[in-house]
Structure formats: structure tokens, C-alpha cells
Amino acid sequence: MTCVAQRIAALSVSLITSVHPVLAEARSAGSAVRQVLAEFHETYRFPGATVAYATEDGTVEAFAIGYADVEAGIPMTPESRMLAASIGKTVWGALVLSLEADGILARSDLVSDYLGDRPWYARVPNAAEITIEQLVNHTSGLPDHVHMEGVADELIELGEGEFDPVDLITFILDEPPLFQAGSGWDYSDTGYVLLGLAIEAATGEDVFDLARDRFLTPLRLRSTDPSLEPRIDGLAVGYTDEGNLFGLRPRTMDRNGHLAWNPVVEWTGGGFVSTSSDLAVWGRDLFSGRAMDRPYIDDLLDGVPVHPDMPDVLYGSGVAVYQTGPFGPVYGHGGWIPGYVSSLRHYADHGLTIAFQINTDLGVVDDSTDLVPALEAALAEAILGAPD
Known part of the structure; x- marks a missing residue:
């Protein structure tokens, strides 16, 4: 077993948590999220992950598990940043x-x-x-x-x-x-x-x-920045498949904190580094109408069908729109980039936004794992309860 695999296999399922503010209901939901995250970490053996949820009453709760740097033994924390890719x-x-x-x-x-x-x-x-x-x-x-x-x-x-x-x-x-x-x-x-x-x-x-002046600064997304250079403060190490399309080494960052490639080449295909907390707050504010001082939700969600076989799935102004589901309509986006996957989901009928980031893309690109959709579903159920 490699050193990386040994660290992952031996990792305690204890979670690091950051909360603000904490309500009684949030504590209950938080416990359920901790359990889901621990179970998924044990089952899927990813290096590390962060999860956050935000509600319309201002509650934001964040969690982390595993390692931000497996080889150095640096734990993942709610403040660990990852490339958000196409969520941009x-x-x-x-x-x-x-x-x-x-x-x-x-x-x-x-x-x-x-x-x-x-x-x-x-x-x-x-x-x-x-x-x-x-x-x-x-x-x-x-x-x-x-x-x-x-x-x-x-x-x-x-x-x-x-x-x-x-x-x-x-x-x-x-x-x-x-x-x-x-x-x-x-x-x-x-x-x-x-x-x-x-x-x-x-x-x-x-x-x-323009993005910083109109959104990042006014909405106080302090952990979100453009990803335009190979060294990014607070970035968790990303791990990818040895046979990846880009010919990168499985560990995509060197010991000095420099990525082995420059994420500037994504540019406006995505373009940001963030935390799950910031992503959850962004999603909450965007989909609740708070991101601008004028009405825009109808235009944001005015989408076109993505496939004839999926008439209920639309793509609007940079957002995926799932019109039906076990918890009602869901809006958001996913993100993949070598070494990282991210998810942003807003459950409109419940005023709930959930985001997570994982510092590996192993099995995600070739769909050999159901990690992302399975975690999305499990987190929603953990917070909202079983759907009717």
C-alpha cells in the first residue's frame, strides 16, 4: 500500500466544524451532515472534502474531513480552498x-x-x-x-x-x-x-x-478569488488519476505549493478558487434574488432543454435548472478540473443551498464512481429529511 493510501485508510473519521450562527435546528442538521460525510469518506476513500450549507435565515455551517495534503499530513479544514471549476x-x-x-x-x-x-x-x-x-x-x-x-x-x-x-x-x-x-x-x-x-x-x-466589483466584494465572498496563477494561497492539494488526459502526476501540486499546471488556461470557462462556505453563500444569494439590486431571477432561470430525453432539465444563464425532483426544483452547477470536483445545489422550495468540494477527481471524469450525485442526494436528505 502506498504512503498516500495508508494515510487515507488510517484517517480518523473525526470532523472539523465551523459554525455561524448555530441554531437548534442547525445543530441537528449538522450532526446528520457529519455522519454522511464520515460515511462517504469511509466508503469512497477520497483524500479530503469540505461541505457547507446556507439557509435564507443567515445560517451557514461548514464541515471538513480528511487531508488537504495527504503526504504532509495536513488536515482539511472548512477554510481550505479548492478550484471551483465550472461553478464559475x-x-x-x-x-x-x-x-x-x-x-x-x-x-x-x-x-x-x-x-x-x-x-x-x-x-x-x-x-x-x-x-x-x-x-x-x-x-x-x-x-x-x-x-x-x-x-x-x-x-x-x-x-x-x-x-x-x-x-x-x-x-x-x-x-x-x-x-x-x-x-x-x-x-x-x-x-x-x-x-x-x-x-x-x-x-x-x-x-x-467586473466579477469582483459586482459580486465577490459586495457579497463578502472573501475566500473566493480568480484562479489565474499556479500558486494559490490556502489551496488544498488536488489528486488525479495517473492516466489523466493532461499527463499530470497524480499529486497535482509540488512541495512548495505550486500547481503542476496553470489554472489560468480555464479562464472564463470557470476561473475561481473558493471554499464550500463561500459557494453556499453565493448560491443562496444568487438564487434568492440577493445578488443584484434589481429583479433577475426569471431571466437567470429562463432555460433551454439540454436533451430531448430530459425535458425537465434546463440550462439558463450559467445555471442548471432541474424543474422536478424529490425535494422540488433544484438550481446550481457542478465543477470538475484536474484534482478537484465541486457541487453547488439550491433547493428552491426549502431555501437551502448546499455546496461541497473534494480534492480528487478520481473516477469522476470517466463516471466510474457515483460519488458526486450520491453525496448530493445524501446531504439533501440529511438536512431536509426523507422526501415525501
Whole structure:
């Protein structure tokens, strides 16, 4: 057994907890969450995890288990940060609505209105037809560069020098569109990179500065920052599969705290490091209408079907919308990036938001484990009780 495996196998199931404020009902829910987290840790043997939930009355409770650094024996704490990956799309979708409310852009605008003068733009699939909204809800017909053959290795190399997000767009130039813009649905990180470029062109500002000024700072998300460099304070070590697409070592961070790759290459495909507590607060505020000083929920949740076989699952302005479920409608997003998985779920009928982060993606990318959906379901039941 390897040193890493020995540490994980021998790890006590005791949990570190951070609470503010604590109510009688929160204590009861907290005990149930501790038990779920301990059981999942014992069953799935992930290195470490954090979980947090937030309610509309202001309760925020956070938990941690396992190791933030297995080899060094550093425990995971509620303050441990991890890469949130595509949960960042909830920020960018909200930013579009915020800018639209200020009259800076409109979702119906053609992307060519902002990027059409760039020498490369005409080579983008569906270049003349794509709208801002189609980038936001993944109906642009753009391929997803992340999963194109041979791109993974090149992404790692892109982060080693001076980074230009346009370099990410070059992977899809002259490629055929997946479908006519607006006529289908297919998830595309490339579309969100193009969205980031369009936002910067429309505003003349850095897109991450806009996110910080409009959301992160006003909502006091103090543990959330752009993930734009390989060294990030407070980042838990991420562990990945030895045969991962990116050719990374299983431990994705060196002994000096530097990632073996630069997460800047994700850019506005996600783009943030966070804690489960901050993610839960963000989800609570976003989906309860508190993230902006004007009505926006209807626009946020105005989604398109993701697949004919799943008519109840929609994708709105950077958010997944599950219209039906055992606890009623659920809104949120998941996140995967080498070494980390994250989940954000808001249970609308109950005013409850749950987030978790795990510092490994083993088995998640190839769907060989049900860890993420199983933990989502177990946490919801632990807090809300068995569904009717």
C-alpha cells in the first residue's frame, strides 16, 4: 500500500466544524451532515472534502474531513480552498444579466458586434449568427476545445508562458459547427471563453475585475478569488488519476505549493478558487434574488432543454435548472478540473443551498464512481429529511 493510501485508510473519521450562527435546528442538521460525510469518506476513500450549507435565515455551517495534503499530513479544514471549476459559470451568467440591466450589452446582441473586428473572429464556427445568450446557455453550436483530440497537452503548455485567452479560441477556428446557432444544445467551455472576451470588449474592463466589483466584494465572498496563477494561497492539494488526459502526476501540486499546471488556461470557462462556505453563500444569494439590486431571477432561470430525453432539465444563464425532483426544483452547477470536483445545489422550495468540494477527481471524469450525485442526494436528505 502506498504512503498516500495508508494515510487515507488510517484517517480518523473525526470532523472539523465551523459554525455561524448555530441554531437548534442547525445543530441537528449538522450532526446528520457529519455522519454522511464520515460515511462517504469511509466508503469512497477520497483524500479530503469540505461541505457547507446556507439557509435564507443567515445560517451557514461548514464541515471538513480528511487531508488537504495527504503526504504532509495536513488536515482539511472548512477554510481550505479548492478550484471551483465550472461553478464559475454561475458568476459569468449573472454578470451578463447585471451588465444587461445597466444597458451595457443585451443577451440578444450578436457576438460579432463586439468581436467582429478581430482578425480571427470570422473563422469561429457560426461566427455571424451567435448571440451573447447562445454563449451563455450553450446553444451556440461551438465545439468544446477542452475535449478535442490532442488539446489537453497543449493547454498545459499554454499556461507556461504569457497567457492570452484568444489562444484557447484558436483550437476551434475553421472547425465545422456542431449545429446551427440556436438549434441545439451542447456544453462548451469555448463558448464561455468567447463570452469573457465579448464582455471585456463591451465594457473595456477586465472580466475578473467586473466579477469582483459586482459580486465577490459586495457579497463578502472573501475566500473566493480568480484562479489565474499556479500558486494559490490556502489551496488544498488536488489528486488525479495517473492516466489523466493532461499527463499530470497524480499529486497535482509540488512541495512548495505550486500547481503542476496553470489554472489560468480555464479562464472564463470557470476561473475561481473558493471554499464550500463561500459557494453556499453565493448560491443562496444568487438564487434568492440577493445578488443584484434589481429583479433577475426569471431571466437567470429562463432555460433551454439540454436533451430531448430530459425535458425537465434546463440550462439558463450559467445555471442548471432541474424543474422536478424529490425535494422540488433544484438550481446550481457542478465543477470538475484536474484534482478537484465541486457541487453547488439550491433547493428552491426549502431555501437551502448546499455546496461541497473534494480534492480528487478520481473516477469522476470517466463516471466510474457515483460519488458526486450520491453525496448530493445524501446531504439533501440529511438536512431536509426523507422526501415525501
